[in-house]
Amino acid sequence: MQRSIVNSYELRNDFPIFKKKINGKELVYLDNASTTQKPYTVIKSITDFYSNYNSNIHRAVYQLAEEATTLYEQSREKIANFINVRPEEIVFTRNTTESINLIAHSWARTNLKKDDGIAISELEHHSNIVPWQILSQEIGTRLEYVGIDENGFLDLEHLIELISSKKVKLVSLSHMSNVLGTIVPIERIIKIAHENDIPVLVDGAQSVPHMPVNVKNMDCDFLVFSAHKMLGPTGVGVLYAKKEVLEKMRPFMGGGDMIKEVFKFHTNYNEVPYKFEAGTPNIADVVGFGAAIDYLKKIGMENIRKHEIDLTEYALESILSLNHLTVYGPRDPNYRGGVISFNIADIHPHDLATIMNDHGIAIRSGHHCAQVLMQRLDVPATSRASFYIYNTKEEIDKFVNTIKEAGRIFKI
Ligand SMILES: Cc1ncc(COP(=O)(O)O)c(C=O)c1O
Numbered sequence: 001m002q003r004s005i006v007n008s009y010e011l012r013n014d015f016p017i018f019k020k021k022i023n024g025k026e027l028v029y030l031d032n033a034s035t036t037q038k039p040y041t042v043i044k045s046i047t048d049f050y051s052n053y054n055s056n057i058h059r060a061v062y063q064l065a066e067e068a069t070t071l072y073e074q075s076r077e078k079i080a081n082f083i084n085v086r087p088e089e090i091v092f093t094r095n096t097t098e099s100i101n102l103i104a105h106s107w108a109r110t111n112l113k114k115d116d117g118i119a120i121s122e123l124e125h126h127s128n129i130v131p132w133q134i135l136s137q138e139i140g141t142r143l144e145y146v147g148i149d150e151n152g153f154l155d156l157e158h159l160i161e162l163i164s165s166k167k168v169k170l171v172s173l174s175h176m177s178n179v180l181g182t183i184v185p186i187e188r189i190i191k192i193a194h195e196n197d198i199p200v201l202v203d204g205a206q207s208v209p210h211m212p213v214n215v216k217n218m219d220c221d222f223l224v225f226s227a228h229k230m231l232g233p234t235g236v237g238v239l240y241a242k243k244e245v246l247e248k249m250r251p252f253m254g255g256g257d258m259i260k261e262v263f264k265f266h267t268n269y270n271e272v273p274y275k276f277e278a279g280t281p282n283i284a285d286v287v288g289f290g291a292a293i294d295y296l297k298k299i300g301m302e303n304i305r306k307h308e309i310d311l312t313e314y315a316l317e318s319i320l321s322l323n324h325l326t327v328y329g330p331r332d333p334n335y336r337g338g339v340i341s342f343n344i345a346d347i348h349p350h351d352l353a354t355i356m357n358d359h360g361i362a363i364r365s366g367h368h369c370a371q372v373l374m375q376r377l378d379v380p381a382t383s384r385a386s387f388y389i390y391n392t393k394e395e396i397d398k399f400v401n402t403i404k405e406a407g408r409i410f411k412i
Pocket of ligand 1: 033034095096097098125127128174176177178203205206226369
């Protein structure tokens, strides 16, 4: 077992929110799959932008506008570098959800037709289900679900069958489940899909923040993720696609900045990625995202992954020893992220989350925007604890002790 070299105790000092008390207790934040906390450097970069550089970008020639444009484009470069692609292949959106909708709108409506299949899995977040349902209703494409086994692993045989029989024309999969933590063998899937000329969209909302993701090695056609799940601000998402693919895609929205020339009855569009960034973008938060990338790179994504394997192994060992507790998803931390979903006898997840909150512990309860998965697990909801760089084993002990206390309160 590799040992973590991330010093969470030291890192916590970089996050102002950990000074806050919840019900008189220190905050134990275990809802990182939902959104992460922000370090001073990210917060400062945003206030710094508004204090010293605020202006619109890509338009004016005065100094402020040039500085703001430079900062915005530097963030694009940092993000491109982080996943090993070219800056012009990075499109800024609002979030992962918008990135997937952009692909469904702009790529799929041109490249797919009635009866074409789209392979997704029972692990998906609603944002990788609903856009494809809307598309199916509008143009008649079909959804093909790939199931999971009792450990939360994808039915690869079924997926390969769908690909090799050409029943699907797009594969769109979550790289890491936001409920079970399952890490999907995405490189293998992409290789098989490409051998059959089928493009692959990777929902990296949970993987990009928590493990090294190198697009050149992965060779996916699309990768989507959100800044707010990786120490960055809300309101910034990323769509990566190969430049040639972006160039052939029709725009998602029309308006300022996405144009080269506008005539009375037609428009020549701007080059990529600007063709997909209509209107004034979320400039300050994109700059803040750049600061988050700097912070993550300083720690190192390999180290972050090791830290989370370590925490997940520790947490799983503790909670699997408890009675009346069902843990969902893979048992081996090497095949999963730091996301643990569970249920305790008939304690409702909302009741457990309320008891946790009394102790200053933030966990998520509910369906986690994955109702298809809840239906597969045959439960209405689960409790979920998810980790990040600032979480410690001591916090996991508090979390496990509070599960025990809930057991005593509910007399199980
Ligand atoms: C796997 C996965 N995909 C997509 C999303 C949607 O992300 P956002 O709400 O930032 O659009 C999430 C958010 O939890 C997620 O976990």
